[in-house]
Amino acid sequence: MSRVSVPCHVKGTVALQVGDVRTSQGRPGVLVIDVTFPSVAPFELQEIMFKNYYTAFLSIRVRQHTSTHTPAKWVTCLRDYCLMPDPHSEEGAQEYVSLFKHQSPSMTFPKWLSHPVPCDQSAPLIEGLPEPSRVSSEVQQMWALTEMIRASHTSTRIGRFDVDGCYDLNLLSYT
Amino acid sequence: MLQEESDLSLVIAQIVQKLKGSNLYAQLERQAWASLQRPEIKLESLKEDIKEFFKLSGWEKKLQNAVYSELNVFPLPSHPAAPPEHLKEPLVYMRKAQGSWEKRILKSLNSMCTELSIPLARKRPVGEQKELLNKWNEMGTDEPDLSLFRPVYAPKDFLEVLINLRNPNYENGDSLSFRTHLGLIQVPLKVKGIPELKEFFVELGLTTGQLGIDDSTQVPPELFENEHVRIGQKVLAEQDSAAAQQYIRQGSPTALRAELWALILNISSQPEDILYYEQLKTNVIQHDLLVDSLIYKDVKLTASNDDYYFVFEDYLYQVLLCFSRDTSVLGHFAYNSASPPKSYIRGKLGLEEYAVFYPPNVAPLCFLYHEPSKLYQIFREMYVRFFFRLHSISSHPSGIVSLCLLFETLLQTYLPQLFYHLREIGAQPLRISFKWMVRAFSGYLATDQLLLLWDRILGYNSLEILAVLAAAVFAFRAVNLMEVTSLAAAEAVLADLSTLKVMPLLQIFLFATVT
Numbered sequence: 300m301s302r303v304s305v306p307c308h309v310k311g312t313v314a315l316q317v318g319d320v321r322t323s324q325g326r327p328g329v330l331v332i333d334v335t336f337p338s339v340a341p342f343e344l345q346e347i348m349f350k351n352y353y354t355a356f357l358s359i360r361v362r363q364h365t366s367t368h369t370p371a372k373w374v375t376c377l378r379d380y381c382l383m384p385d386p387h388s389e390e391g392a393q394e395y396v397s398l399f400k401h402q403s404p405s406m407t408f409p410k411w412l413s414h415p416v417p418c419d420q421s422a423p424l425i426e427g428l429p430e431p432s433r434v435s436s437e438v439q440q441m442w443a444l445t446e447m448i449r450a451s452h453t454s455t456r457i458g459r460f461d462v463d464g465c466y467d468l469n470l471l472s473y474t
Numbered sequence: 475m476l477q478e479e480s481d482l483s484l485v486i487a488q489i490v491q492k493l494k495g496s497n498l499y500a501q502l503e504r505q506a507w508a509s510l511q512r513p514e515i516k517l518e519s520l521k522e523d524i525k526e527f528f529k530l531s532g533w534e535k536k537l538q539n540a541v542y543s544e545l546n547v548f549p550l551p552s553h554p555a556a557p558p559e560h561l562k563e564p565l566v567y568m569r570k571a572q573g574s575w576e577k578r579i580l581k582s583l584n585s586m587c588t589e590l591s592i593p594l595a596r597k598r599p600v601g602e603q604k605e606l607l608n609k610w611n612e613m614g615t616d617e618p619d620l621s622l623f624r625p626v627y628a629p630k631d632f633l634e635v636l637i638n639l640r641n642p643n644y645e646n647g648d649s650l651s652f653r654t655h656l657g658l659i660q661v662p663l664k665v666k667g668i669p670e671l672k673e674f675f676v677e678l679g680l681t682t683g684q685l686g687i688d689d690s691t692q693v694p695p696e697l698f699e700n701e702h703v704r705i706g707q708k709v710l711a712e713q714d715s716a717a718a719q720q721y722i723r724q725g726s727p728t729a730l731r732a733e734l735w736a737l738i739l740n741i742s743s744q745p746e747d748i749l750y751y752e753q754l755k756t757n758v759i760q761h762d763l764l765v766d767s768l769i770y771k772d773v774k775l776t777a778s779n780d781d782y783y784f785v786f787e788d789y790l791y792q793v794l795l796c797f798s799r800d801t802s803v804l805g806h807f808a809y810n811s812a813s814p815p816k817s818y819i820r821g822k823l824g825l826e827e828y829a830v831f832y833p834p835n836v837a838p839l840c841f842l843y844h845e846p847s848k849l850y851q852i853f854r855e856m857y858v859r860f861f862f863r864l865h866s867i868s869s870h871p872s873g874i875v876s877l878c879l880l881f882e883t884l885l886q887t888y889l890p891q892l893f894y895h896l897r898e899i900g901a902q903p904l905r906i907s908f909k910w911m912v913r914a915f916s917g918y919l920a921t922d923q924l925l926l927l928w929d930r931i932l933g934y935n936s937l938e939i940l941a942v943l944a945a946a947v948f949a950f951r952a953v954n955l956m957e958v959t960s961l962a963a964a965e966a967v968l969a970d971l972s973t974l975k976v977m978p979l980l981q982i983f984l985f986a987t988v989t
Binding site for chain 2: 326348350352394397
């Protein structure tokens with residue numbers, strides 16, 4: 300199951316602000332980023348991945364074309380998804396985030412992406428530990444991972460080094 | 475659901491890969507092969523029988539301890555797109571600050587080298603090697619000329635760097651506003667408040683028995699101490715790391731401490747470990763590093779003059795000199811925001827050198843461990859798990875920046891008058907408490923108290939207790955501090971901590987202070 304990244308065009312941010320944008324009296328708290336997809340073929344989106352920079356909450360809206368006759372309409376896929384649990388502190392401020400397609404029936408969309416995540420999504424809490432035998436069978440199923448482990452070397456270091464038998468050092472490098 | 479399962483599988487895969495190169499893996503393999511001889515192992519149910527054998531013979535427990543140890547030490551794998559620097563430290567401005575700080579240290583070392591015309595590293599001539607080997611156990615008697623060596627940096631230099639840390643995305647403004655922090659640290663890291671600390675340190679509460687409080691001479695031992703010792707012996711018999719970590723939150727009996735710490739840190743003295751230590755010793759004999767002289771100087775200035783620690787001077791040299799050559803320590807740089815300096819050998823960029831660190835806290839460990847290779851292992855593990863965070867700039871909750879902010883926030887919130895008064899007289903509290911925290915209170919508290927404190931560091935797998943203790947000390951001496959009118963006078967009030975009992979202070983501050 301190979302994954303391919305879809306080329307997209309991310310426009311600059313636009314502040315949602317009442318009044319003249321140029322007056323810097325109040326800093327806007329909401330910014331909008333438009334994402335368009337220049338490719339023509341329909342695709343099934345699995346994951347949106349980005350690096351956060353001090354955004355606390357994220358909403359995603361999608362313009363869907365259901366058929367050629369009805370006009371396109373805006374659908375909210377994600378509302379106020381929390382990226383920073385405490386916006387006044389650094390938690391989550393510069394984290395890498397992935398948003399996945401849920402197990403809802405998928406539809407392909409011609410030009411605009413769709414992210415059919417239920418609106419009332421909240422991060423499910425892990426109630427208890429998963430069953431060990433189930434977990435271990437899943438690990439075995441992820442054969443790609445185990446293959447990788449077998450093929451790769453262990454990360455344990457062997458020991459000391461000796462380069463050309465010489466150990467005379469005079470300067471530490473800055474880079 | 476899918477996300478959590480794949481996260482878990484990723485963690486498992488990471489731990490498997492890490493353990494595969496370990497000694498334990500080889501031992502388990504050998505044991506599995508040997509077990510085939512046993513009558514209860516049947517070919518039809520081979521996997522189950524071997525698993526049962528491991529369970530009964532205690533090998534499963536050893537594996538559990540190793541996994542638990544890995545989970546404690548290594549951070550959970552982050553997003554697959556995150557580069558390795560992100561795992562060391564997610565905030566870019568902190569990484570940059572750490573990089574600049576390291577450059578400063580390297581510049582200082584390099585200039586020391588060129589000024590004194592001393593190489594960073596050189597191979598010792600054979601005669602010198604023989605001499606060092608002969609006096610390995612009494613290096614303290616040596617009196618080399620160290621007058622030209624200056625310390626690379628002092629704690630207050632490091633504090634200045636931390637004070638100047640700024641988040642470029644945080645609007646502070648130059649003028650004082652409600653958004654400016656009143657303390658010295660200006661970065662908005664998340665720190666726990668007292669309600670959260672009460673929950674986190676729940677075993678230190680008033681209704682739970684503690685060593686350091688409930689074992690004092692006035693309390694009959696039947697009430698708590700005897701039972702606690704009995705449980706400790708049981709934990710050691712079971713050889714369960716997780717249980718030991720939970721147990722030690724209430725303190726460790728002196729007689730059991732060495733073994734308990736070794737169990738929690740998952741250190742067993744195998745012949746390979748002793749061999750490894752001997753190998754490091756050989757490295758010390760064969761090569762002379764500039765940093766050795768710095769270590770000598772530091773030990774001479776500190777531990778040798780200390781009433782309690784001077785007896786261990788020789789041990790300290792043995793451990794620290796070996797530590798500075800231990801390349802296995804390089805593994806911890808995956809989650810340490812610092813990076814080891816590199817050097818050029820004959821024009822080729824290559825060998826990763828020793829870690830540049832502020833000489834860490836070896837001396838108290840000498841009270842617990844007498845055998846050099848065991849002492850060395852414990853010290854190394856304590857360093858790569860905890861103490862390195864006191865010397866590098868990061869946003870980790872146990873990092874020195876968070877500890878400083880936690881201290882200042884606690885003081886400001888719960889002793890606002892004292893905080894304001896000290897600030898007014900030019901005695902910012904952090905300037906006094908920083909040196910305690912950066913050394914994990916070693917050299918300031920009485921040894922038995924220090925060991926009780928370090929029990930809790932191990933038990934809670936966090937250094938936050940250092941900041942809480944620092945605030946508790948200020949709370950304890952608040953009355954005297956309110957009367958002082960200068961920084962020097964404030965320092966004098968807090969100069970001598972050797973009579974303090976840490977557990978009552980912590981308990982009162984967390985659980986018995988009226989807010």
